[in-house]
Amino acid sequence: MRTITFRDALREAIREEMQRDERVFILGEDIAGYGGTYAVSKGLFEEFGEKRVRDTPLAEEVITGAAIGAALGGLRPILELMTINFSLLASDQIVNQAAKFRYMFGGQPEIRLVVRMPGGGGAQRGAQHSQMLESWYAHIPGLKVVMPATPYDAKGMLKSAVRDPDPVLFIEHELLYNIKGEVPDEDVDYTVPLDRGEVRREGQHVTIITFSRMLHVTMQAVEDLAKEGIEAEVIDLRSIRPIDIDLIINSVKKTNRVVIAEEGWKYYGTGQGLAALIYEYAFDYMDAPVQHVNSADVPMPYSKVLERAALPNKSDIVNAVKAIVPQALVRG
C-alpha cells in the first residue's frame, strides 16, 4: 500500500484505463495544455498526445453531446466538466439524451460514458461555483451517480466507471483533491463497485449516513462523540444512485437512530430522499425521526465568515446526534 492524494488517485485511474484500452480518451476544458483546472490530468497530454487528451472549446452542451456520440461510435470517453455548476448547461444532454437513449431506443444503444465533475464549496468561490447538485441527477432513471470520498475509492470507482456500460456521473469535491489516503501498490489492478456503500466505523448508538467531503467532517465529529460515550456507526454512501439500501437498513435495525450529514441543501435533496427510503423500509425500527445536517438554505455567500456559517461543521453533526441519542442510552 502507498499513500497518495485524491487527485493523484484519479489520475492513476485515468492513466491505467487509458493504457488498458485504446478506446478510452479524455476530453474537457483545459485538461490538456493547462493540465486540468484541478491538475487531475496533469502529465497525461505529454504521455498520450492530443488525440486521446483533448482540450475542448468552452461549450458544455456540445462537449457533453460529443462525448455521448463518441460512446455511441464505440469509444470510451471520460468527459471532464469543470464543475457541477457548469453541468447545468449540459443538463439536456445528460438527462434527456444519455439517460434516456438505451430505454427509449429499445435497449439498442450502449452509452459507456463517464462524466467527471467536482461539486461543493468552502473555498469562497461564491454562489455559482459552490453547489452540490447530485440529487438532481440521482432523480433520473438511466444514470449512475457516484461520489467517492477517499483516494482508494476515487481510483477504484473511477476505474469501475470507465468499465461500466452505463452513463456514470462521477462527482468529486474541490476540497478533497489534496487529501491523502492509502491505495494498493502500482501493479495492483483493483476496482471498487458502483453500488456499494461502506461502513467506515462501527457503533451501536446512531447511524450517521454521509458522503463526499462530509465523510471527513463526520469522522471528526464521531471522535468528539466517543469522548462522551456515544458510539456512532458511520456509513459512507459512495454511490448515490444506485443506493446500497441493504447496508443502510441493516445498520438502522441495529442503532434505531439516523443522522444524515450532507453538504447539499435540505429540501428535496439527497438526505430527504434517503430518509424517506429509511422510513419506507425500516419505520418499525426507528426510535426517533431522521436528523438532517445540511448547508444553510441560501445561495453560498462569498464572505469567509458567512460561508463558514453556511457550511455544516462537526458541531452540527454532534448536536444532531445528541438530539436523538438520550443520555440514558449512553450510560446504558
Add this chain to the structure above:
Amino acid sequence: MAISNLTLAGLTRTQLLEMHYKMALLRRFEEKSAEEYTRGKIGGFMHLYIGQEAVGVGAITALRPDDKILSSYREHGHAIVKGMEPRVVMAELFGKITGCSKGKGGSMHMWSNELGVLGGNAIVAAQMPIAAGVGLAMQYQELDTIVACFFGDGAVDEGAFHEALNLASIWNLPVVYICENNQYSMGMAVQKAWAVDSLLPRAAGHNMPGEQIDGMDVIEVYESTKRAVERARSGQGPTLLEIKTYRFRGHSMTDPAYYRTRDEEQQWRTTRDPIGIFEKKLLELDLATQNEIDANDARATQVAEDAAEFAENSPDPALEELYTDVMVDNSTALARRHEV
C-alpha cells in the same frame, strides 16, 4: 421504348426508379400513418414527412450502408430510406413489441444499430452535438465511415447548432450537417426567426463549406450531398447544407397551421411536389415510363397497407418490458431490494 443506357447524375435507370419508388413509399407510408393516427392506433406526437421526400431520398442515396444518420423527430422517412422495414417503423408507431424500439420510443425515437440509424430526437438540435461525437469516433478509429445529421430550420436557432458546427469545424469531423429548411419551425416563419436569409453566412461563420439547395429536386439534393459526403470521407471535414423544402401538412398531426395561408400550401402542393417534379423529369428524359411510375406507386401503397396490417396484428410489449433497458446491468435506484 428501347431500354435506355442514359444516366442522370451518374445514376442508372434502375437506381433512379428505386429512388422514385422510395419517394412514393415515403408518401404513401406517411399518408397511411396519418390515417392510422386519426383512427386512434397511433398516439402522442407524430410529424409527417409529406412534401420533403426528395431530401431524405436524395441525401441518403448518397450515403454508404455503413454511414450513420442522426435525425430529428420528423424521422420516419430517414429511417425507411436508410433501410428500416416499413413494417418495423409502423409497428413502432403502434407501440408494439415488433417496433424498432420495442414500442418504447414511438414516432420520435427510432433506432437501428445494423442500419446506422442513431435516433430520432425530440429535443430540437440535440442530435447535432451527438452527431459530432459519432464523427469523432469514426475519425479516432481511422474509419472512413461518415455521419449525416438531419435537422430543421428550428434547430438553427438553438445554441447547440452553433456549438456543434464550431466543434465539427475545429476538429475537422466527418459530418454532413443537413438542414431541412421547410420554412417554419412549428409556427415560426424562418424569415422572423433567422437574422440572415440563408445558412451560407453561418457556414462561412463556422469556417466550413455551405450550399443552399432546392429540396424539391431529388437529383440536386443527391448531387450536393454526394459532394459533401466525399469531402467528409476524404478527411476534408464537415459541410453545412441548407436544403429548402416544404411540408405539405402541419408541423404535427395536431397542428391546424394557422400561421400560413391555404393559398401558400396549395401553391406548393400543386406546383412544387417533389415526386411530381421527379416523375416529369424521368418521363421527359425517357428514363421511365408512366407504367413504371404507376407500378412504383401501387407497390408503395401496398407496402404501406401491409405495414399497417403487420402493426395491427403485432402484440403489445409484455408488461415486464416496462423495467427492462433502463441500464445495461438492469440496476435501478436501489442496488438491492431490502427483504424484510
